[in-house]
Amino acid sequence: MSQQRDAAIVGIYEYPLRVAPGVSPLQIKAESASKALEDAGLRWGDVDAIYDTGGDQGIGGLGIAEYFGLKPRLIDTTYVGGSSFEFQTNHARSMLAAGKCNVALLTYGSSAHSDRRAIGTAGATGVGPATPINNMEDPWGLTLIGNYAMVKTRHMFQYGTTNEQFAAISVATRRHAMRNPEAVKAMTDLEFVGVRDITLQDVLESRLIAYPLRLLECCMVSDGGGAVVLVSPDVARNTRKRPVWVIGCGEATKYRENNGDITVSAGAQAAPIAFGEAGIAPAEVDVLMAYDSFSITVMCLIEDLGFCKKGEGGAYVGDGHLVFDDPRKPALNTDGGGLSSNHPGQRGIFLLLEATRQLRGESTSQVRDAKLAVAVGNGGQLGSRHATAVTILAAD
Amino acid sequence: MPAKRPQPRFPEPDTQPFWEATKRHELTYQTCNACNAVVFYPRHHCTQCGAGELTRHVSKGQGSVYTFSVIMQSRNPAFAELGPYAVAYVDLDEGFRMMTNIVGVNDPTKDIQCGMRVKLRWQEQGEGGIALPMFEPA
Numbered sequence: 001m002s003q004q005r006d007a008a009i010v011g012i013y014e015y016p017l018r019v020a021p022g023v024s025p026l027q028i029k030a031e032s033a034s035k036a037l038e039d040a041g042l043r044w045g046d047v048d049a050i051y052d053t054g055g056d057q058g059i060g061g062l063g064i065a066e067y068f069g070l071k072p073r074l075i076d077t078t079y080v081g082g083s084s085f086e087f088q089t090n091h092a093r094s095m096l097a098a099g100k101c102n103v104a105l106l107t108y109g110s111s112a113h114s115d116r117r118a119i120g121t122a123g124a125t126g127v128g129p130a131t132p133i134n135n136m137e138d139p140w141g142l143t144l145i146g147n148y149a150m151v152k153t154r155h156m157f158q159y160g161t162t163n164e165q166f167a168a169i170s171v172a173t174r175r176h177a178m179r180n181p182e183a184v185k186a187m188t189d190l191e192f193v194g195v196r197d198i199t200l201q202d203v204l205e206s207r208l209i210a211y212p213l214r215l216l217e218c219c220m221v222s223d224g225g226g227a228v229v230l231v232s233p234d235v236a237r238n239t240r241k242r243p244v245w246v247i248g249c250g251e252a253t254k255y256r257e258n259n260g261d262i263t264v265s266a267g268a269q270a271a272p273i274a275f276g277e278a279g280i281a282p283a284e285v286d287v288l289m290a291y292d293s294f295s296i297t298v299m300c301l302i303e304d305l306g307f308c309k310k311g312e313g314g315a316y317v318g319d320g321h322l323v324f325d326d327p328r329k330p331a332l333n334t335d336g337g338g339l340s341s342n343h344p345g346q347r348g349i350f351l352l353l354e355a356t357r358q359l360r361g362e363s364t365s366q367v368r369d370a371k372l373a374v375a376v377g378n379g380g381q382l383g384s385r386h387a388t389a390v391t392i393l394a395a396d
Numbered sequence: 397m398p399a400k401r402p403q404p405r406f407p408e409p410d411t412q413p414f415w416e417a418t419k420r421h422e423l424t425y426q427t428c429n430a431c432n433a434v435v436f437y438p439r440h441h442c443t444q445c446g447a448g449e450l451t452r453h454v455s456k457g458q459g460s461v462y463t464f465s466v467i468m469q470s471r472n473p474a475f476a477e478l479g480p481y482a483v484a485y486v487d488l489d490e491g492f493r494m495m496t497n498i499v500g501v502n503d504p505t506k507d508i509q510c511g512m513r514v515k516l517r518w519q520e521q522g523e524g525g526i527a528l529p530m531f532e533p534a
Contacts, residue, residue, distance in 0.1 A: 135405065136494075138404070141467060142465075153510065256493060258434055259487075
């Protein structure tokens with residue numbers, strides 16, 4: 001391989017709890033940052049760039065920098081929903097490559113569960129700011145889950161994809177979750193009905209939340225967070241763990257468009273950029289960490305990143321392809337995913353964390369000889385406006 | 397009295413003319429004077445070419461269901477009391493796609509299909525207020 005190796009992930013930490021009452025998002029970020037730096041063998045004061053969505057104190061990135069007590073040379077608060085962390089990783093890679101910083105810290109923390117935020121079923125309240133989007137969507141009562149469900153409806157209509165095929169995604173990732181003690185604790189603490197492996201039938205018989213999406217096709221709402229430390233090649237030579245290189249990045253956005261195809265995500269635009277930079281093909285990827293807010297999100301991303309042809313995702317996921325010990329690659333969401341391990345509202349950082357664990361050989365569902373992983377984040381809402389970023393990672 | 401649906405809020409200069417027109421039961425959309433692109437939702441610029449001159453038109457209110465979902469669970473009191481209700485994107489024959497509700501069906505999980513022809517039906521939102529454009533089977 002001849003791809004550029006000018007930025008590496010050298011430190012990671014996933015906050016272990018999914019129910020953490022009394023702990024603030026800022027505290028989760030600081031604890032995760034400290035542990036990720038320790039993982040890397042770096043010090044607090046080594047950080048010279050901060051990547052964080054920055055909303056905690058109402059003054060963007062300045063609030064997080066001051067809370068940490070750091071004086072970075074660079075702050076990036078790119079916020080596009082759950083994929084923000086792939087966008088930020090891609091931006092950090094560029095800045096590390098350009099020599100603008102040497103140690104970039106990327107953080108996330110959320111108390112969505114303890115705040116009792118009904119993210120998926122709340123719908124519009126009618127008291128938000130007067131914006132074009134709010135004014136043209138709020139009155140009809142679409143919920144977030146309904147937004148994604150509209151994509152599933154169209155996917156089933158356009159390609160004949162079946163509920164059984166969608167259910168295969170939930171079944172495979174639950175199997176991975178049951179092998180991950182933190183995911184098992186998450187499901188237990190969040191009082192899942194039946195913390196066990198699930199069958200296709202379990203998914204098909206779970207209750208409808210927004211037709212045609214059922215409960216077991218929807219992610220959890222947890223507390224949680226984590227941190228990633230990205231560094232320049234010079235720093236990467238002296239860290240505790242083997243570096244995981246960022247070798248390809250692509251990002252794109254998509255909206256409701258007249259005559260548009262709602263089944264095609266922005267991943268279709270982002271993927272060729274990322275795979276082109278990395279100089280690899282989807283068939284070479286060992287581990288796919290695809291944002292699983294819902295089953296339909298994964299279906300679209302698998303197709304749009306080129307793991308199969310558009311519209312053939314149903315057959316692709318329905319043949320037992322996705323589990324970590326299947327000889328056919330890639331394995332999907334080997335930590336258990338947002339469906340069964342961790343989703344505090346913006347899951348993107350966990351895609352990077354598990355991809356890194358896989359390439360270090362540290363996953364609880366380790367893919368043998370994993371060398372290449374893809375993290376693909378999808379933020380916003382798939383059926384109306386969303387932002388997709390693809391980050392391709394390679395073992396040293 | 398049932399809780400009221402979320403209503404559009406004003407001032408909001410892009411969408412206010414659209415909602416004013418609903419008081420006359422006119423469903424409006426725009427086209428670009430420069431490139432003829434159909435623009436929706438309403439804006440002060442063309443989303444295709446960036447030009448600033450657009451013309452407002454009244455739709456005939458006929459189209460087809462592009463896709464839909466039936467909401468079984470909503471925390472919003474205005475919708476929680478409705479029972480299952482359908483939210484859809486409808487493609488109007490004039491070439492714009494809008495979010496809306498599909499009404500006038502018995503079981504929304506069985507009686508709505510992608511591609512189904514639908515026509516406009518207004519739902520009043522109270523004295524002097526706006527009217528909501530919804531659709532029913534044509």
